[in-house]
Amino acid sequence: xxxxxxxxxxxxxxxxxxxxxxxxxxxxxxxxxxxxxxxxxxxxxxxxxxxxxxxxxxxxxxxxxxxxxxxxxxxxxxxxxxxxxxxxxxxxxxxxxxxxxxxxxxxxxxxxxxxxxxxxxxxxxxxxxxxxxxxxxxxxxxxxxxxxxxxxxxxxxxxxxxxxxxxxxxxxxxxxxxxxxxxxxxxxxxxxxxxxxxxxxxxxxxxxxxxxxxxxxxxxxxxxxxxxxxxxxxxxxxxxxxxxxxxxxxxxxxxxxxxxxxxxxxxxxxxxxxxxxxxxxxxxxxxxxxxxxxx
Numbered sequence: 001x002x003x004x005x006x007x008x009x010x011x012x013x014x015x016x017x018x019x020x021x022x023x024x025x026x027x028x029x030x031x032x033x034x035x036x037x038x039x040x041x042x043x044x045x046x047x048x049x050x051x052x053x054x055x056x057x058x059x060x061x062x063x064x065x066x067x068x069x070x071x072x073x074x075x076x077x078x079x080x081x082x083x084x085x086x087x088x089x090x091x092x093x094x095x096x097x098x099x100x101x102x103x104x105x106x107x108x109x110x111x112x113x114x115x116x117x118x119x120x121x122x123x124x125x126x127x128x129x130x131x132x133x134x135x136x137x138x139x140x141x142x143x144x145x146x147x148x149x150x151x152x153x154x155x156x157x158x159x160x161x162x163x164x165x166x167x168x169x170x171x172x173x174x175x176x177x178x179x180x181x182x183x184x185x186x187x188x189x190x191x192x193x194x195x196x197x198x199x200x201x202x203x204x205x206x207x208x209x210x211x212x213x214x215x216x217x218x219x220x221x222x223x224x225x226x227x228x229x230x231x232x233x234x235x236x237x238x239x240x241x242x243x244x245x246x247x248x249x250x251x252x253x254x255x256x257x258x259x260x261x262x263x264x265x266x267x268x269x270x271x272x273x274x275x276x277x278x279x280x281x282x283x284x285x286x287x288x289x290x291x292x293x294x295x
Contacts, residue, residue, distance in 0.1 A: 003170060003202060005277050006244035007031065008079050008097070009269060010041040012208075012258040013057045017066045023251070023266060024074045030270030034277065039079040039097050040070050041246070046258050047083040048103055060087060064094045071096075085113035092117035102128035102177055102209075105141050115148035118171060126204065128175040131186060131214075135195035138174050142199045145172050170202055175246060176237070177206035184213045184224070188233055193241035204244035205237035208262045225261035227253070231272070238280045245276060
């Protein structure tokens with residue numbers, strides 16, 4: 001199935017209303033004219049920070065108000081994660097694309113609640129692959145979400161759970177963000193994109209979290225990382241079959257309140273996305289030479 005190049009971009013955490021609005025407007029300006037599907041991404045709560053003293057964000061209610069303003073003032077659809085099953089419904093009422101965080105990708109209640117809320121409100125659901133899973137192990141997470149969709153279609157238009165909303169072909173996505181390897185290092189396995197696409201879902205590449213060194217910043221109270229590897233890994237990911245880009249960006253990455261070591265420079269997002277679109281379009285022209293590689 002041919003899909004538009006999907007870009008999910010924005011700061012890791014909402015640092016304020018005007019901050020979020022300014023970045024969203026800048027992203028829209030830089031990426032105008034491209035045949036892509038752009039979502040503004042930011043988190044209302046970073047619930048898994050390394051230290052209890054780390055900045056977490058404005059919280060659920062204030063964060064959703066800010067995301068709603070971003071969408072109203074820029075026209076961009078918005079993307080964020082939820083951290084508890086009971087948050088899925090309220091988040092899906094506002095947000096166009098909701099996400100199960102990587103550490104929670106095996107939590108059945110999280111996936112079921114997200115799938116139900118996404119289907120009820122006509123949203124998309126993204127499940128990030130945990131750092132502890134092989135790509136083929138994501139089949140179980142995908143199957144859990146599909147069980148909800150299959151049950152709701154079977155119930156018909158009077159469904160009490162979702163109102164009988166028929167899922168669109170691309171309502172469910174998964175994301176590669178590296179796997180744990182040794183101490184404080186993530187490694188991106190490029191066959192993940194081919195393996196997870198066999199599950200019948202599009203695969204996003206998380207370019208910024210994939211270059212993290214969890215808990216490895218000075219003092220061990222925050223996640224470290226090295227963004228110097230971000231560009232080459234992202235280019236390789238789209239050559240390997242990624243269909244969407246997750247890219248956290250900031251006007252001054254070194255001062256970001258979350259993921260300062262890995263955030264991309266806001267000023268360069270437009271140029272970078274254009275490079276990746278070109279790579280993806282070029283590779284799409286190449287036929288598979290191995291018969292067993294054909295879908």
